[in-house]
Amino acid sequence: xxxxxxxxxxxxxxxxxAFLMGTSTGSPDTGRLVTSEPAAPPxxxxxxxxxxxxxxxxxxxxxxxxxxxxxxNTGDHLLSELRRVLGDNVIVRVEGHPGSGLLTTExxxxxxxxxxxxxxxxxxxxxxxxxxxYPTEWPYVIGxxxxxxxxxxxxxxxxWRNAAVQITDRAVTNGASMWWIxxxxxxxxxxxxxxxxxLAELYRSLVTSIPDAEVIESASAVGGIxxxxxxxxxxxxxxxxxxxxxxxxxxxxxxxGRLLAAAITYNLxxxx
Numbered sequence: 001x002x003x004x005x006x007x008x009x010x011x012x013x014x015x016x017x018a019f020l021m022g023t024s025t026g027s028p029d030t031g032r033l034v035t036s037e038p039a040a041p042p043x044x045x046x047x048x049x050x051x052x053x054x055x056x057x058x059x060x061x062x063x064x065x066x067x068x069x070x071x072x073n074t075g076d077h078l079l080s081e082l083r084r085v086l087g088d089n090v091i092v093r094v095e096g097h098p099g100s101g102l103l104t105t106e107x108x109x110x111x112x113x114x115x116x117x118x119x120x121x122x123x124x125x126x127x128x129x130x131x132x133x134y135p136t137e138w139p140y141v142i143g144x145x146x147x148x149x150x151x152x153x154x155x156x157x158x159x160w161r162n163a164a165v166q167i168t169d170r171a172v173t174n175g176a177s178m179w180w181i182x183x184x185x186x187x188x189x190x191x192x193x194x195x196x197x198x199l200a201e202l203y204r205s206l207v208t209s210i211p212d213a214e215v216i217e218s219a220s221a222v223g224g225i226x227x228x229x230x231x232x233x234x235x236x237x238x239x240x241x242x243x244x245x246x247x248x249x250x251x252x253x254x255x256x257g258r259l260l261a262a263a264i265t266y267n268l269x270x271x272x
Contacts, residue, residue: 019091067129072096131183187249221263
């Protein structure tokens with residue numbers, strides 16, 4: 001449950017179409033807290049007003065974005081989109097760490113650092129995007145118990161799920177709702193493509209058993225009509241095809257990150 005009980009969402013239907021057409025600007029905010037007062041959105045921009053209950057002042061919604069390089073591709077756009085839609089009523093912290101994952105803590109210890117983030121930031125919403133794209137030269141990953149695990153083995157999937165459950169439980173216990181973003185479809189149907197499919201199914205399964213946990217499908221924003229991999233998609237403002245994926249077939253371009261950020265924002269606003 002979101003704990004900012006004084007906030008009432010209004011004009012949702014007005015926002016629904018408007019922010020999907022928005023652009024995002026701003027300097028990188030990876031790994032740092034945005035605490036400055038955001039500029040008021042221009043008139044007619046489709047911003048959402050959060051109104052306090054009688055005799056109360058609204059508290060800003062606190063959104064923590066965590067993940068790997070795909071979150072790094074998306075996080076700054078998501079920060080801008082949330083601020084554009086919610087105006088002064090949101091504070092966002094972006095923690096996108098390339099090459100990191102829920103296992104092999106030597107790159108980035110998400111279990112330990114996540115507890116620190118919860119204590120420091122006290123989020124209302126946690127959005128997680130992890131695709132498992134560890135460096136290909138690693139012959140194995142390290143489980144939370146310190147034991148080596150073969151990537152994509154049954155043991156890998158079990159360990160990844162357990163780590164995701166721990167993150168989710170900590171977020172929910174801290175009073176936040178947890179949102180898992182499925183990995184975007186990959187060009188390579190082998191290792192990366194199959195892992196993206198497997199982790200997407202894992203996240204879908206996970207949220208069915210945990211209250212206050214949700215899943216958002218990234219393919220709805222950066223995939224084709226069939227949900228598969230595509231290089232280009234139409235710009236919603238101009239209709240001109242633009243590149244959504246980087247040359248490696250794994251990461252998102254700035255435009256792809258903006259499309260995914262718009263879809264995540266839409267889901268957060270409409271499903272709170």
